[in-house]
Amino acid sequence: MADIRGTTEAQFEELAEVFEKNFELHDEVGAGFSVYLEGDKVVDLTGGVANSEGRAYDEDTLQMVFSTTKGLTAMCAHLLVQRGELDLDAPVVKYWPEFADHDKGEIPVRWLLCHRSGLIDVDRPMTVEEALDWDTVTAALAASKPVWEPGTMHGYHAITFGWLVGEIVRRVSGLSIGEFVQREFSGPLGAEFWIGLPESEQSRVAPLIPMGEVAGIEIPMMAAEEGSSDSETPAGLIEMLEMLLGPGNLAGKALSAPGGAMASEQIWNEPRVRAAQIPAANGVTNARSLARIYAATVSKVDGQQILDDSTVAAAIEPQVQGPDAVLMFPIPFALGFMAHSDMSPFLGGRSFGHYGAGGSVGFADPDRRIAGGYVMNRMHLGVAGDPRSSALLACLDRLVT
Numbered sequence: 001m002a003d004i005r006g007t008t009e010a011q012f013e014e015l016a017e018v019f020e021k022n023f024e025l026h027d028e029v030g031a032g033f034s035v036y037l038e039g040d041k042v043v044d045l046t047g048g049v050a051n052s053e054g055r056a057y058d059e060d061t062l063q064m065v066f067s068t069t070k071g072l073t074a075m076c077a078h079l080l081v082q083r084g085e086l087d088l089d090a091p092v093v094k095y096w097p098e099f100a101d102h103d104k105g106e107i108p109v110r111w112l113l114c115h116r117s118g119l120i121d122v123d124r125p126m127t128v129e130e131a132l133d134w135d136t137v138t139a140a141l142a143a144s145k146p147v148w149e150p151g152t153m154h155g156y157h158a159i160t161f162g163w164l165v166g167e168i169v170r171r172v173s174g175l176s177i178g179e180f181v182q183r184e185f186s187g188p189l190g191a192e193f194w195i196g197l198p199e200s201e202q203s204r205v206a207p208l209i210p211m212g213e214v215a216g217i218e219i220p221m222m223a224a225e226e227g228s229s230d231s232e233t234p235a236g237l238i239e240m241l242e243m244l245l246g247p248g249n250l251a252g253k254a255l256s257a258p259g260g261a262m263a264s265e266q267i268w269n270e271p272r273v274r275a276a277q278i279p280a281a282n283g284v285t286n287a288r289s290l291a292r293i294y295a296a297t298v299s300k301v302d303g304q305q306i307l308d309d310s311t312v313a314a315a316i317e318p319q320v321q322g323p324d325a326v327l328m329f330p331i332p333f334a335l336g337f338m339a340h341s342d343m344s345p346f347l348g349g350r351s352f353g354h355y356g357a358g359g360s361v362g363f364a365d366p367d368r369r370i371a372g373g374y375v376m377n378r379m380h381l382g383v384a385g386d387p388r389s390s391a392l393l394a395c396l397d398r399l400v401t
Contacts, residue, residue, distance in 0.1 A: 068290070141258075193289050298371055352364060
């Protein structure tokens with residue numbers, strides 16, 4: 001039985017039971033779950049182990065959260081909108097003149113936030129070293145031709161979203177996205193969330209455990225890489241997509257961007273990748289910090305509400321509908337957030353947030369003033385939740401009327 005740590009208010013004790021059952025029923029290894037209600041922390045749980053040496057997954061543990069990072073990146077843009085410094089309906093070139101190549105001059109900032117620009121990748125191959133350099137990637141995006149005519153369809157900009165929105169934040173604020181997060185969110189709220197992890201914090205990160213064998217799903221096997229001691233290794237997500245959809249499919253292209261540099265799932269555990277700024281995918285945080293930041297978008301936390309109600313209302317209004325050209329199933333993307341739906345379940349109504357590959361999620365409900373975060377090291381297959389987060393969110397929904 002996993003060692004569960006932390007506290008819950010009396011009203012939420014059932015959540016601790018669900019959290020513990022995830023270790024028994026869903027192969028949880030190490031995880032954290034936190035909830036705020038009307039600005040107060042009411043659930044703060046961690047459990048399991050952080051690494052192969054058996055280090056406890058506790059309040060000191062940090063976790064990379066993949067696309068859950070997009071929620072924080074979107075908040076940065078909306079804070080600039082709230083201050084009157086950024087106009088979402090202005091063309092991107094107002095803030096980023098070099099972006100005009102290939103007739104992109106009419107693309108509004110709004111389309112970057114709701115995955116309509118068509119820039120799911122750059123149009124040249126890139127090495128990992130190039131992909132970790134901000135100026136190299138943003139220059140390549142500015143020079144690239146969209147995969148589809150902007151505005152005619154929408155498709156998940158799995159990795160490029162972060163550089164596209166992050167460069168707008170940089171051009172407007174004068175700060176890198178990582179610096180902006182620290183100045184405007186992590187610092188004021190006493191939260192731990194980094195886009196660009198400092199060397200001093202690297203040892204606290206729980207390594208991600210690949211999907212491997214998933215219950216009920218047969219993972220194809222591939223020939224081992226040269227030098228490996230194993231004769232076969234599980235196929236990664238990109239390889240599986242190519243087997244199912246054919247080489248060059250949009251999902252594989254988007255998920256391995258820029259220029260195929262991020263195709264290997266192994267690189268996400270490398271310190272150099274955590275140290276870079278990849279604002280769609282490499283945020284490092286913990287559940288209590290994720291919950292605390294989301295709480296400050298729908299309520300006051302220690303007297304501070306970072307985004308006001310009108311800013312949030314505009315930010316969470318769905319912008320697209322129907323099948324996604326990349327993901328193929330319909331998720332109602334708002335302006336940088338996922339809105340609640342059957343394909344992206346949060347807490348019903350106007351609840352919103354963002355899931356990360358493998359299972360993590362940050363979320364909030366502006367009507368019930370609830371916010372929360374779930375992080376884990378054991379990855380499951382899916383881009384919008386899995387049985388672990390679904391069980392926790394369904395229980396929370398029942399407990400708060």
